[in-house]
Amino acid sequence: MKKKKKKILHLPVLLKESIKYLNIKKNGIYLDATFGSGGHSRKILQKLGKLGKLYAMDRDPESIKIAKKIKDKRFKIIYDKFSNIKKYLKKYQLKNNINGILIDLGISNLQLKNKNRGFSYQKNGFLDMRMDTTKGISAAKWIKKSNIKTISKILKKYGEEKFSYKIALNIHRYKKKKDILTTKKLYSIIKKSVPSQKKNPARRSFQAIRICINNEIKELKKFLIFSKNLLSKNSRLLTISFHSLEDRIIKNFIFKNSKKNINIPNKLPLTAKQILKTQSLKNFKFYKKKFPSSDEITKNRQSRSAILRVSKFLKK
Numbered sequence: 001m002k003k004k005k006k007k008i009l010h011l012p013v014l015l016k017e018s019i020k021y022l023n024i025k026k027n028g029i030y031l032d033a034t035f036g037s038g039g040h041s042r043k044i045l046q047k048l049g050k051l052g053k054l055y056a057m058d059r060d061p062e063s064i065k066i067a068k069k070i071k072d073k074r075f076k077i078i079y080d081k082f083s084n085i086k087k088y089l090k091k092y093q094l095k096n097n098i099n100g101i102l103i104d105l106g107i108s109n110l111q112l113k114n115k116n117r118g119f120s121y122q123k124n125g126f127l128d129m130r131m132d133t134t135k136g137i138s139a140a141k142w143i144k145k146s147n148i149k150t151i152s153k154i155l156k157k158y159g160e161e162k163f164s165y166k167i168a169l170n171i172h173r174y175k176k177k178k179d180i181l182t183t184k185k186l187y188s189i190i191k192k193s194v195p196s197q198k199k200n201p202a203r204r205s206f207q208a209i210r211i212c213i214n215n216e217i218k219e220l221k222k223f224l225i226f227s228k229n230l231l232s233k234n235s236r237l238l239t240i241s242f243h244s245l246e247d248r249i250i251k252n253f254i255f256k257n258s259k260k261n262i263n264i265p266n267k268l269p270l271t272a273k274q275i276l277k278t279q280s281l282k283n284f285k286f287y288k289k290k291f292p293s294s295d296e297i298t299k300n301r302q303s304r305s306a307i308l309r310v311s312k313f314l315k316k
């Protein structure tokens, strides 16, 4: 009898590298802030001992359904945005108690491949783009209520789109006749607004609208700042990002937090307490930066733009 092929939901990106640099302690506590289909989470669980613990989060109800199938006492799934982690600090005793955090940004294959989620310009479906389909407004609604200036600004800011104004203008012209409700419609408007290029022009605009709909930049910034309340001494923060905008935010955050405070008071000499204070801002230390191998890119094209940054958390 032929073996039934298992459906792959999402190929975890930089999996081997993430697990290596999380430096998993058998009885440690870990947080996978972006569960997705659980590729990274499952591997972390394999490495954990009996007393280890893994908390995972996702804002997508589809991911939560998958996570709930994991029957393991060491695993706890939280259905929420990662920027809300503060809410769970007391309940799960997370305050400066976590040995490693992984945050794998962007969208999962589960989201991309489902045409009804509206993330892909290669499939026709309703223009939704919400990671959490139970909250907020769809991309179709956002386009309907936004003016040329707003749309153009978002395409430029989050998609680095040179033809942002032209696209926004053509969206506006079309909207006067009919609502833009499908990915196919939006795609055709973008295509007509931009001179033909090597890379698909819709990629930038779809990314920009998705970032806006899900408030992705604020989410990331808020989480990074709060991570200092989660991580324990000598723990690790791992981030996987897929575009320069996110990577810049991560890089700047780590850079800013890995410098000593150089605001030395005017009056010298310094007291011991003041000396300690001058050093108290040094939270993180950059450790590694990794890219997918050519082998991984061949197997999983979606990994091609991924950057894994590993930082060590020194102290609060």
Ligand SMILES: C[S@@+](CC[C@H](N)C(=O)[O-])C[C@H]1O[C@@H](n2cnc3c(N)ncnc32)[C@H](O)[C@@H]1O
Residues within 6 Å of the ligand: 010, 011, 012, 013, 033, 034, 035, 036, 037, 038, 039, 040, 041, 057, 058, 059, 060, 063, 080, 081, 082, 083, 104, 105, 106, 107, 108, 109, 131, 219
């Ligand atoms: C690239 S996928 C993660 C894939 C996962 N590492 C795996 O191996 O299956 C990103 C996931 O993060 C979730 N996500 C993105 N932003 C989020 C946020 N602010 N809060 C919670 N989950 C978020 C998305 O819903 C998506 O499921």
